[in-house]
Amino acid sequence: MNACKVNTAENTELKNLFRACGFQTLLADMVATAKTEETQYHLVDTIEKFYEFLNLLVAQRIFAIDLETTSTNPLIARIVGISFSWQAREAYYIPLMVPEGTACLSADIVLSNIRAVLEDKNIKKIGQNIKYDLLVFRRNNILLQGIVFDTMIASYLLNPEKRNHNLDDIAFEYLSYKTIATSEVIGSGKEQITMDQADVAKVCKYACQDADISFRLADVMEPRLKEGALSELLQDIEIPLLYVLAEMEWNGIGLNTHLLHEMSDTLTAKLQQIEKEIYASAGYEFNISSPRQLSEVLFEKLELPRLRRTKTGLSTDANVLTTLAWQHALPKLVLEYRQLMKLKNTYVDALPGMVNPNTGRIHTSFNQTVTATGRLSSSEPNLQNIPIRTEIGRQIRRAFIPSGNDTMFLSADYSQIELRILAHFSEDEALMTAFHQDKDIHSSVAAAIYGVPIENVTSEMRRNAKAVDFGIVYGLSEFGLSRDTGLSLEKAREFIDSYFALFQGVKRFRNKVVDQARICGYVKTLFHRKRFIPDICSEDKKRRNLSERIAVNTIIQGSAADLIKVAMNNIHTRLQEGVYGAKMLLQIHDELLFEVQKDTITLTRSMVQEEMSRAVMLNVPIKVNIKTGVNWMETE
Numbered sequence: 001m002n003a004c005k006v007n008t009a010e011n012t013e014l015k016n017l018f019r020a021c022g023f024q025t026l027l028a029d030m031v032a033t034a035k036t037e038e039t040q041y042h043l044v045d046t047i048e049k050f051y052e053f054l055n056l057l058v059a060q061r062i063f064a065i066d067l068e069t070t071s072t073n074p075l076i077a078r079i080v081g082i083s084f085s086w087q088a089r090e091a092y093y094i095p096l097m098v099p100e101g102t103a104c105l106s107a108d109i110v111l112s113n114i115r116a117v118l119e120d121k122n123i124k125k126i127g128q129n130i131k132y133d134l135l136v137f138r139r140n141n142i143l144l145q146g147i148v149f150d151t152m153i154a155s156y157l158l159n160p161e162k163r164n165h166n167l168d169d170i171a172f173e174y175l176s177y178k179t180i181a182t183s184e185v186i187g188s189g190k191e192q193i194t195m196d197q198a199d200v201a202k203v204c205k206y207a208c209q210d211a212d213i214s215f216r217l218a219d220v221m222e223p224r225l226k227e228g229a230l231s232e233l234l235q236d237i238e239i240p241l242l243y244v245l246a247e248m249e250w251n252g253i254g255l256n257t258h259l260l261h262e263m264s265d266t267l268t269a270k271l272q273q274i275e276k277e278i279y280a281s282a283g284y285e286f287n288i289s290s291p292r293q294l295s296e297v298l299f300e301k302l303e304l305p306r307l308r309r310t311k312t313g314l315s316t317d318a319n320v321l322t323t324l325a326w327q328h329a330l331p332k333l334v335l336e337y338r339q340l341m342k343l344k345n346t347y348v349d350a351l352p353g354m355v356n357p358n359t360g361r362i363h364t365s366f367n368q369t370v371t372a373t374g375r376l377s378s379s380e381p382n383l384q385n386i387p388i389r390t391e392i393g394r395q396i397r398r399a400f401i402p403s404g405n406d407t408m409f410l411s412a413d414y415s416q417i418e419l420r421i422l423a424h425f426s427e428d429e430a431l432m433t434a435f436h437q438d439k440d441i442h443s444s445v446a447a448a449i450y451g452v453p454i455e456n457v458t459s460e461m462r463r464n465a466k467a468v469d470f471g472i473v474y475g476l477s478e479f480g481l482s483r484d485t486g487l488s489l490e491k492a493r494e495f496i497d498s499y500f501a502l503f504q505g506v507k508r509f510r511n512k513v514v515d516q517a518r519i520c521g522y523v524k525t526l527f528h529r530k531r532f533i534p535d536i537c538s539e540d541k542k543r544r545n546l547s548e549r550i551a552v553n554t555i556i557q558g559s560a561a562d563l564i565k566v567a568m569n570n571i572h573t574r575l576q577e578g579v580y581g582a583k584m585l586l587q588i589h590d591e592l593l594f595e596v597q598k599d600t601i602t603l604t605r606s607m608v609q610e611e612m613s614r615a616v617m618l619n620v621p622i623k624v625n626i627k628t629g630v631n632w633m634e635t636e
Contacts, residue, residue, distance in 0.1 A: 037089060037177075038089065039089045039090065039091075039208075039209075039212065040089065040090040040091075041090070041091050041092075041093065041204060041205055041208035041209070041212075042090075042091070042092045042093070042208070043093055043095070043200070043201070043204045044092050044093060044094045044095075044105070045094075045095055045103040045104060045105065045200070046103065046105075047105065047109070050094065050105055050109075050110065050113075053084075053092050053094070054113055054114070057084065057114065057117055058117055060086045060123065061122075061123060061124065062086065062123070062124035062125075062126065062148070063084050063085060063086035063123075063124075063125065063126065063215070064084070064085045064086070064091075064125070064126040064127060064211045064212070064214040064215035064218070065082065065083070065084055065118075065125055065126070065127055065130075065133060065211060066082075066083045066127060066128065066133065066207060066210040066211045066214060067079055067080075067081070067082055067083075067132075067133045067136055067137075068080040068081045068082075068083070068195045068203060068206075068207050069136055069195065070097070070194055070195065070196060073380075074132050074133075074135035074136045074139070074249075075135060075139065075249070075250075075356060075358075075359075075363050076356070076358075077136050077139075078097065078196075079096050079097070079107060079111075079136060079140065080095070080096060080097045080194075080195045080196045080203070081093055081094055081095040081096055081097070081195075081203060081204075081207055082094045082096070082110070082114075082207075083207035083208050083210060083211040084211055085208070085211035085212040085214070085215040086215065087215075088212065088215065088216050088219070089212060089216075090212065091207075091208035091209070091211045091212040091215075092208065093203070093204040093207045093208050094110055095200050095203065095204070096110060097195075097196035098196065098200050099196075099197055099198075099199070099200070102200050103200075104200070107140075111140055111142060115142050118137065118142050118143075118144050118145070119142065119143050119144070119145050120145060120146060121145040121146045122146065123146050124146050124147075124148040124149075125144065125145075125146050125147045125148065125149075126147075126148065126149040126150075126151070126214055126215055126218045127147070127149075127150055127151070127214055128150065128151045128152050128166075128167045128170075128210065128213075128214045128217075129150065129152045130144075130147055130150050130242070131150075131242050131245060131246050131249075131368075134147070134242070134243070134246045135246050135249060135250060138246070138250060147239060147242060147243075148235070148239065149218045149221075149222070149234075149239075150238075150239065150242065151167070151170055151214050151217045151218060151221065152165045152166070152167075152170070152369055153165075153234065153238050153239070153242070153368055153369060154217075154218070154221045154222075154225060154234060155169075155170045155173075155174075155221070155369070156368065156369035157225065157228075157230045157233060157234055157238070157529070157530075158221065158224055158225065158228065158230065159532070160371075160372040160373075160374070160529075160530075160531050161372050161531070161532060161534075165369045167179060167210060167213060167214070168181075170217060171213050171217070174217055174220045174221060175213065175216060175217065175220065177213065179209060179210075179213065180205065180206050180209055182206070184202070184206075185198050185199075185202045185203060185206045186198050228530060229528055230528070230529075230530065232528070233527060233528055233529055233562075237527065237562065237565050237566060237569065238368060238565075240569045240572075241368065241565050241568060241569055242368070243572070244568050244569060244572040244584070245366040245368070245376075247572065247583075247584065248366060248584050248585060248586065248587070249363055249364065249365060249366060250363075251361075251583045251584070251585055251595070252356065252359055252361030252362055252363040252585070253361055253362050253364075253400055253585045253586060253593075253595075254360070254361055254362075254400065254401045254402060254403050255351060255352070255355055255361065255362050255399055255400060255401065256398075256399045256400075256401050256631075257351075257352040257355065257399075259398065259399045260347075260348050260349075260351055260352055260396075260399050261352070263348050263395060263396070263399070264344065264348050264349055267340055267343075267344045267348060267392070268344075270340060271337065271340055271341060271344070274333055274336060274337045274340070275288065275337070277333055278330060278333045278334060278337065281328075281329050281330040281333060282297045282301065282302075282330060283301065288334060288337060291312070291313070291316050292312075292313060294316045294334065295313055295314045295316055297330070298314075298316065298324065298330070298331065299314055302328060302330065304324050304327060304328055304331070305324070305327075307320050307323060307324070308320055316334075318335065318338075319483060321334055321335045322335065322483050322484070323482070323483045326486045339387075339390070339392075340392060343386075343387075343392055343393065343396065346381075346382075346385075347381070347386060347396050348396065350381065351381060351399070354380070354381055361403075362381065362383075362400075364378045364379065364380060364381055364382070364383050364586070365378065365379050365380050366378055366587065367379060371561075372531055372554070373531065373553070373554050373557045373558040373561055374525065374529050374557075374558040374561040374562055374565075375557065375558075375561040375589065376561070376565075376587055378586075378587075378588075383586060383588065384588050384589060388636060394633050394636065395633070397631070397632040397633040397636070398631045398632065398633035398634075399631070399632075400631060400632035400633075401630070401631050401632075402595050402630065402631075403595060406597060406598055406599075407595050407596060407597055407598065408595075408596060408598055408601065408628055408629065408630055409593060409594065409595060409596070409628060409629050409630070409631065409632060409634070409635050410582070410593070410594040410595075410596045410601065410604060410605060410608070410626065410627075410628050410635070411591060411592070411593050411594075411626065411627050411628070411629075411632075411635030411636070412591065412592045412594070412608045412609070412612055412624055412625070412626045413590055413591040413592075413624070413625045413626075413627075414560070414563075414564065414590040414591075414612065414622070414623070414624060414625075415623040415624065415625050416441055416623070417560045417563065417564075417590050417622070418470070418556050418557060418560050418590075419431070419435075419441055419469055419470070420435055420618060420620050420621075420622065420623075421526070421556050421559045421560055421563075421618065422472070422506065422509075422556055423435055423618075423619065423620045424618040424619045424620060425509055425555065425556070425559075426503075426505040426506045426508065426509035427505055427509075427619065428503050428504070428505025428506050428509070429505060430444075430448065430502060430503055430505075431503060431505065431506065431620075432619060432620050435620035435621060436620060436621065438621070438623075439454070440454075440462075441469060442462045442465045442466040442469055443457045443462050443465070445465040445468070445469055445499070445502075445503075446461040446462050446464065446465035448502045449465060449468075449495065449498045449499060449502060463485065464481075464485050464487065464495060467481055467484045467485050468481060468495060468496060468499050471484075472499070472506060472510075475545075475546075475548070475549025475550070475552060475553060476496070478492040478493040478496055479492075481495060481496060509552075510548075510552050513551050513552050513555060514536070514548045514551055514552070517533045517536045517547075517548075517551040518536050518537055521533065521534070521536065523551045523554050523555050524555070525554070525555055525558035525559040525561075525562055526555075526558075526559035526562060526563070526616065527559070527562040527563075527566070527616075529558050529562060531550075531554045531558065533547045533550060533551050533554075534547075535547040536548065536551060560590065563615050563616055564587065564589075564590060564592070564612075564615070566615040566616060567592070567611055567612045567615040568584065568587065568592065570611045570615065571584060571592070571607070571608060571611045571612070572584065574607055574611060579600070579603070580596070580597075580600050580603060580604045580607065581596060581597030581599070581600040581604070582594050582595065582596040582597065582600065582604045583595045583596075592608070592612075593632065593635070594608070596628075601628060605626050605628075608624075608626065609624050609626060612624045
């Protein structure tokens, strides 16, 4: 009878199936049935225990480290405790903040004694989202050096499509280990407490587990990175970048809050005016923010084309409104209303409250593990979504200012880098020639498609060509081109066909990428970053077409993302020379923003130009536009 029983706890094949299908609850149940591991988690809560621990620590050449703190914001967080692990299933926890009446150690004594080890570049450190720990330590005058592995970044490189790269999920995936939930230590909801108020024995087990699991994960994940040819990407680009981003987050950026308050009043009046225009266009008042009521106005009252239906009714999303805006004034007004409302709520009204009271600056977070293409993202606040081409977006950028009268901003922006990378990969002669001759690429494409001399290209011709140029990278369809330009579907289709007839190298490149993705299941960037394309062979035409667009886009956009990361690392190294009087503040896709001493502007400009231009060699020239100004808007 025992032979017929299924041993779910040890059934690796079943676990892998559940992982592949995303059955996290079933996987959790399996892991929960597994036998409890024997661990040695040590609470270092007396000075005698600490010096015994210290003797062991200084002898280590590599260890995992993790902090428990009072906040998720590293620039205001206080250290509750520190955990270390250098052997599987064994770890140490040093409490620095505990409930009253509980034994702990002095932060000054602990930090002063471990500083030398933490700052030693030759002693290797492992962590999960270790950039956070780096910043918290910096607030305590410790510069964490020797970082060689971040399990969160490693998980991202191995599977950039994965939604979560937190320790709980990674432990599930690679160790079949169910971690202690944070709620088990500090509770949840109204009953939730902070980590320094929690029972120190629970915190010890929780913190030791984090360090232990991070150490074990590195041992499991490193061979997989090597197997996937991703080790160099981690060690040469992502780990050095971790230090660069931490420095940028630490630097922050100045903000003119008075200007934003004035803008808020102006926007309120503007929104009220647009409301009146919308009501006049509709013929009556309605709730503009209600999709149902807006749908009634557009499709019943005004009888505009019904373009797309969702589960809840006819769609009124931005794509639908953009298409309808060519036929009626109301959709265009609603688009403007939505954009202004979003900018007011997200930036104009919110930014002043996000200024750090200790520094007087905005400190955004840069995320390495969010976008599947390798691009960095920005959060709290997201400074990458401020529109450049609208007047309101430009005015918001005007509120970002240098720290004093002796400094100014320097912006360095890659010119049409994705199209240059497209030219590099496709080796299309026409594209390459245009870039080598430093021609306006959009006018050149328009001239070729319309069959006119470049000097006769109109602004409308150039706009249509620009939509196709960038659209090719993002897999633009005739429907998308029609929506963005107002061309009929037939004209849009003819335009795209003409493009591929003239730029056959681009067409060959797209076909080659799709064919290779179908064979191996993934695509690679210029720096060998991988992205798996699971639906590339799907029988569902819609999913297959989307996957084909993703495949091409990932190679182009991902290569551009890697390129600027290399440049950032190299510039950061140069800035450490101490002669530039400059700080790197922001990365906005293809743009870098610096705060520079006015008397070193020329020197810094030359260095940034040099490093960005030579970050990688392409088959076409890399062009960098550099501008300066007394606020961010002026550098555009």
